[in-house]
Amino acid sequence: MVTDFKDRNYWAIILGGSTGLGFATARKLAHHGMNIIIIHRDRRADIAEIEEAFEDIREQEVKFESFNVDATNAEKRLNLIQEISKILGKEGKIRTLVHSISKGNLKPMTGDEPTLENIDFQITIDAMAISLYDWTKAIFKSGLFAKDARIISFTSEGNKKAWANYAAVSAAKVALEAITRSIALEFASHGIRANCIQAGVTVTRSFQMIPGNETLRVHALKHNPFKRLTVPNDIANAVYLLSKDEASWITGTIIPVNGGEHLK
Secondary structure (H helix, E strand, O other): OOOOOOOOEEEEEEEEOOOOOHHHHHHHHHHHEEEEEEOOOHHHHHHHHHHHHHHHHOOOOOOOEEEEOOOOHHHHHHHHHHHHHHHHHHEEEEEEEOOOOOOOOOOOOOOOOOOOOOHHHHHHHHHHHHHHHHHHHHHOOOOEEEEEEEEEEOOHHHHOOOOOOOOHHHHHHHHHHHHHHHHHHHHHHHHHEEEEEEEEEOOOOHHHOOHHHHHHHHHHHHOOOOOOOOHHHHHHHHHHHHHOOHOOOOOEEEEOOOHHHHHO
């Protein structure tokens, strides 16, 4: 395997990297020589299983750190930045920041059960969109980004289509894309590139929490030219490509990575 990033003192920070797209991305980048920091928020009951999965990263010839901390908490983010600065030392730099935080409210707008409130939108948009800017700004102010840094976040087809119970997350995805474009524009002079990957329907823990996810799955299979769903490794491969030197002229884009699922 080509270890593109080996011995370059490059690090990737994966926000929400214990499972799904985030973990697949961390593993892929580690296999290509990128040092990894995963920040995740999980229950104690799940930690043993998560730590077992992390062994795949530890077995690579890279440096690896993980923190089970709420990445959306401002005070804890400040503490994490200080810890990360110590870990990187004088030579280490963050080449890739991946935003894979999934902390959204999946409530209906009407009905007898609890419905969406203003605060639900605020919490979801803050966690799944604004926190991308918070982390970008904090890392930038600390001088931890590499000269040619990459910021990558994950959006979905729910950015344009209305799905039941998905209103808060849909709003967050739209905001995430807008923030990504603005980061690409305003941080370009500092060597930072920013892009969103629009993943196809991928069966992850977060996806399985969406009401009616089985219908979405069937619809995606029916319309995908390759007749299969997207898997986390498909997205990880795209992050790897965007992290390479050759991708330096790609910025401010929303890139579908779905095997053509969006074509029909």
